[in-house]
Amino acid sequence: MAGNKTRRADSAATPSGNNGFVKLTVRRSDPTAPAVFDVPGAEPMVVLDVLLAAQQHRDASLAFRFSCRAGRCGTCTVRLNGSAVLACQTPVAVSTELVVEPLGGLPVVKDLVVDMAPFHARWSEIVRLVEPGPVVTASGGTDQTLLDSSRECISCGACYAACPVAASGRAFLGPAALARAAGDYAGPAARAPASVMGSRGFTGCHSVGACSVVCPRDLDPALLIRSLRRGRRGRFT
């Protein structure tokens, strides 16, 4: 699969009258903390740069996460103007307005930092069910796109946050964990554990498809879940 999806922040943002500046509005966990920042624009600039500038020069306590800056670690996921993006991979044009919020569907630790524990707990539940070991290889005729979706997840949590079933607070395992199961669960579908196949698992999916729309790596968990539910994958039938 190709690299990260690059969505320009300006396509979704409204032009700001403040020339040369980026107007950043952050949803803070402390409602009394400053939430609107004018940050000098620069070229090139990504959403992460805007957040860092606000933190360095306006409010040192503004909290967010990042690590690799290359779209691999999945830690800088935020909601930008309503949709989940990786802050390090999203360019910003000067004179735009950005509204940045924490990912939905997960408890907020502080400002833009969310607690990924529910996401990881579900992933862990799945990998403990899945036998590690050699799986079907690309040359074995397996659909390449499907395989990619199951393996190249960066655990950024965007799909989990976008999924209305996962966000509803039910025990649904969510797109990333189910895609992981679909890719690696080596056994007949009929014998798959109830947690994978039941209402917490594949049958709990409402086929909304938000997970695949939002994935910053252009992976397709919805397709995996759908095809696995229909038993189309050779290893599951």
Next chain:
Amino acid sequence: MMPGTAPQTIATDIAIIGSGAAGLMATIHASDSARDLDITVVSKGAVARSGCSIMTLGFNAAVGPGDSVETHFTDLLRRGEFLNDQQLAWVLASTAPEMIDELGRYGCLFDRTPDGALTVLPFAGQSVNRHIARREQTGLEIMSRLRDQVLRIEPRLLEDVRALDLLRSDSGDVTGVVLLDMRSGKPIILSARVVVMATGGAATIYRVASPAREKTGDGLAMCLRAGAELRDMEMMQFLSVGLAAGPSRISGLLLSEVLRFAGGHLTNVAGHRFMADSAPEAMERASLEQIVRASYTEIVEGRGWQNDGVLLDVSHLGAGVVADRYPELVDRSRLAGHDLTTGPVPVAPTSHFQIGGAVIDADCQSTLPGLLVAGEDAGGVHGAAWNGGNGIAESTVFGARAGERAARLATERPHQDAAAGQIADILERHHAPLTRDQGTVPATIADRLKEAMWQGAGPVRTEAGLRRAADTIDELRDEAAQTMAPALIESNPRWHEALDVGNQIDVAAVVVQSALEREETRGVHFRDDHPDRDDAGWLRYVVARADGNRLELDSRAVALDRLAPGREEAP
């Protein structure tokens, strides 16, 4: 100590500091050695996601046609210009193939030929193809499957928790480590029978750098402050293809050296292909060190693009070809406001891999009892220059050995008390930035440190330049003792930047002093005032050790027990 922050104490058998490939392999192998061990993994960022293992392009192992352990070993020594610890290099070459099998058992997929054999790719610095990859996702594949395996083991995972300093007993044994939960701001005293250090070096101490933000030399600085010996600290591997994106945080991210070999041109701002001056035959296909030095010189002498980078152009290969072959690199160039398919992209030498590190034996034992070191925090494997694909091999091979050694030690070593006063001292020192009403901003100090290292201790070094860097580091150390952060302990980024820069300064000082010591040119260490390799005087490695606030430097002869220069046939 801050009021109301009485530290929580956890007793564990094995404390593993770092969750990259080395830390996770140590976890898996310690657990496989003895199931009932209590293992604690401390991760400054997201587990398996906060280092550079995830960025790995490929894994070097002698599994392909015509390759052998001897050939891989010989390549390591030639690349390292015989500064390597030959025992460690031999362990790497001889164990890497079984690591590929082991990763396969954890579910890692690597690219294979239609008949099922592992695909081995060519790579600069290898005499035989041995680069094993998973398309452009090798590091992600390895780290994702290692994390899955660790999740099956269920060790105690302390995520977003940083280590502050090692604890030592009156007799000098390492007895544990003081931690800080970065979310709650609360300290944790982790008492351990064995500590495995695997935090991944300090390549972030330069202006342009590729590593993840967490890699601020915490492990090396902790080892140093505890009195462990570090070696080869003057050896810092630069790559030539860091994105030059001005003040943007994406600066330093890697394009690929492959672009040079594919026919890319490097020009300065005047449009001159400057490799014609120093390597008229090889041009852009010259050695990595030649390219890095020439690019660096163009930039520091003012012939760079916006004083920031030289220009790498592959657009003459055709937009379609470039887009098709290098989709991820094209995306990255566009993020920086350029486009590899249609024109040049500014690039600069980017600090990538810390070659030096703690002195260890083949089982990762450091010079301190109770402390093992693995991966980029350890020194000796690569000698004077590193090659892509050997870093992940080192992390997995030596992480595994550290885990097995830790499991054995854990049965022999009791929990011991830290020397009196140590915990309070460490906590007080690390809380100090929160207690000041005024002081310096840590990011400013970090920027000045990185600039001083780039100017004085970068790809081209002289005694005068190194001394200027050393003076600046001394000034910055004084200023760093006066950093200030808002007085809140929970999720306080500026506080952690203050702690980071303290570690970066400690490591940078050792890099500069070690570079002053080595009055010759070898591998990545280029002394413009001593431009030749001196095998008669300098088949020796520089060892640094802190004695209180004083740094002691020493050099020791390399044991040339398998191979020596001029005797380069396989052992």
